Amino acid sequence: MKNQKPNNSDTKWMGAGLLAAFVASLCCITPVAAFLAGIGGVGSTFAWVEPFRPWLIGITALMLGFAWYQKLKPQWDPECACNTNPSFWQSKTFLGIVTVFTAVLLAFPYYSGAFFPNQEESTIVYVQESHVETITMDIEGMTCAGCEASVENAASGVEGVLEADASYDTGKATIKYDRSKATKDEVIAAINKTGFTVKTQSNQQE
Incomplete structure (x- = not known):
């Protein structure tokens, strides 16, 4: 008679897959966690994980796939003619939840920006055109939408900043500010406090 016997290795494969997924998302979880906790200087701590992300995703898929294979394949135990009921932690339900x-968790980089304030919801500010200046900066450490949002939120927190737009694809951030109220150094310092680093910058007066 076929028998689904509890297998502790299933739980190990689930745990290993979950750990790999968590590590794969660390580069984007860290900026969000730092923002929510009000901790500066750690935003790019795990940026080095990004190049390994595809491999970690592959490892996660293999581990969970093997766990499902172990869970669904029929097993024969000649010493037992009964069906053994596994505990919840070894059940298909728990594996499904995992x-x-x-x-x-793996999709976190695509929606991590939702944890930051909406930069579009801002009040209208009137500024003399001669005071408006735009600075474009190369930012080191941005790897996902959460990193973009972290940089934009930090720059927008500086009084006098009118617009902030960052892109992890290009590794650049463009900041428009009122130079009668804010300085380039203040904007750079605010971004550097997040843990991301401003490498180079160029100014353009409007």
Whole structure:
């Protein structure tokens, strides 16, 4: 008779897959966690993980796939003619929960920006055209939308900043500010406090 026997290795594969997914998302979890906790200087701590992210995702898929294979394949135990009921932690339900949570975790970089304030919801500010200046900066450490939002939020927090736009694809941030109220150094210092580093910058007066 076929028998689904509890297998502790299933739990190990689930845990390993979940850990790999967590590590793969650290580069984007860290900026959000730092923002929510009000901790500066750690935003880019795990930026080095980004090049390994595809490999970690692959490892996660393999581990969870093997866990599902172990869970679904029929097993024969000649010494037992009964069906053994596994505990919740070894059940398909728990494996399903882990799989869904892992998928949400791996997708974190695509929705991490939602944890930051909406920069579009701002009041109208009237500024003399001669006072408006735009600075474009190369930012080191941005790897996802959460990193972009972290840089934009930090720059927008400086009084006098009118617009802030960052892109992890280009590694650049463009900041428009009122130079009668803010300085380039203040904007750079605010961004550097997040843990991301301003490497070079260029100014353009409007």
